Amino acid sequence: DAGVIQSPRHEVTEMGQEVTLRCKPISGHNSLFWYRQTMMRGLELLIYFNNNVPIDDSGMPEDRFSAKMPNASFSTLKIQPSEPRDSAVYFCASSLQGSGEKLFFGSGTQLSVL
Amino acid sequence: GNSVTQMEGPVTLSEEAFLTINCTYTATGYPSLFWYVQYPGEGLQLLLKATKADDKGSNKGFEATYRKETTSFHLEKGSVQVSDSAVYFCALVRAAGNKLTFGGGTRVLVKP
Numbered sequence: 001d002a003g004v005i006q007s008p009r010h011e012v013t014e015m016g017q018e019v020t021l022r023c024k025p026i027s028g029h030n031s032l033f034w035y036r037q038t039m040m041r042g043l044e045l046l047i048y049f050n051n052n053v054p055i056d057d058s059g060m061p062e063d064r065f066s067a068k069m070p071n072a073s074f075s076t077l078k079i080q081p082s083e084p085r086d087s088a089v090y091f092c093a094s095s096l097q098g099s100g101e102k103l104f105f106g107s108g109t110q111l112s113v114l
Numbered sequence: 115g116n117s118v119t120q121m122e123g124p125v126t127l128s129e130e131a132f133l134t135i136n137c138t139y140t141a142t143g144y145p146s147l148f149w150y151v152q153y154p155g156e157g158l159q160l161l162l163k164a165t166k167a168d169d170k171g172s173n174k175g176f177e178a179t180y181r182k183e184t185t186s187f188h189l190e191k192g193s194v195q196v197s198d199s200a201v202y203f204c205a206l207v208r209a210a211g212n213k214l215t216f217g218g219g220t221r222v223l224v225k226p
Contacts, residue, residue, distance in 0.1 A: 042219055045213065056213060093157070103214065108156075108157055
């Protein structure tokens with residue numbers, strides 16, 4: 001199994017640009033989570049999906065952030081426009097709903113907004 | 115609401131030393147408890163878990179016991195190795211829930 005695959009691994013962009021982060025969950029998993037990790041705030045849940053449907057997006061910081069899951073094998077997190085304070089590592093994780101919440105994390109996307 | 119509190123790091127110790135990372139939680143009902151580990155440059159991985167009171171989770175020499183009376187789930191390892199250097203996260207999920215609540219993480223550095 002390839003695990004959760006995220007791309008890109010690193011992204012450097014300028015303030016105001018649109019950023020799109022991508023995630024491919026483990027095949028067969030029906031829950032997908034987007035997390036953000038910073039030194040100041042630690043690990044924050046941004047949004048999660050069950051069966052491609054957004055269940056809880058209360059962690060999305062503001063309207064500049066949006067997430068989609070058009071099918072069971074792909075999700076995107078978009079920031080438009082990006083700001084320097086969005087610089088962080090963004091993780092995608094997937095699980096089998098009802099599995100005891102064992103999450104499988106991707107390797108993350110290191111985002112730097114200059 | 116649910117919350118998890120961990121001791122702040124970094125924790126620095128020598129190889130073969132005893133490691134304890136304290137974790138306490140607040141939750142309604144009977145949550146399941148987890149320890150995740152994050153090695154440098156990687157995502158989190160499940161280390162161990164316990165689903166009910168007095169359960170002991172164990173893996174790779176690490177152990178943690180679900181203590182309902184003290185609402186704690188402290189992580190221990192009797193003899194650490196340099197390869198145990200990582201950030202450790204305590205987490206919980208409430209019964210029938212799907213959303214993990216993580217603690218702030220504790221960085222552990224093991225020196226040769």
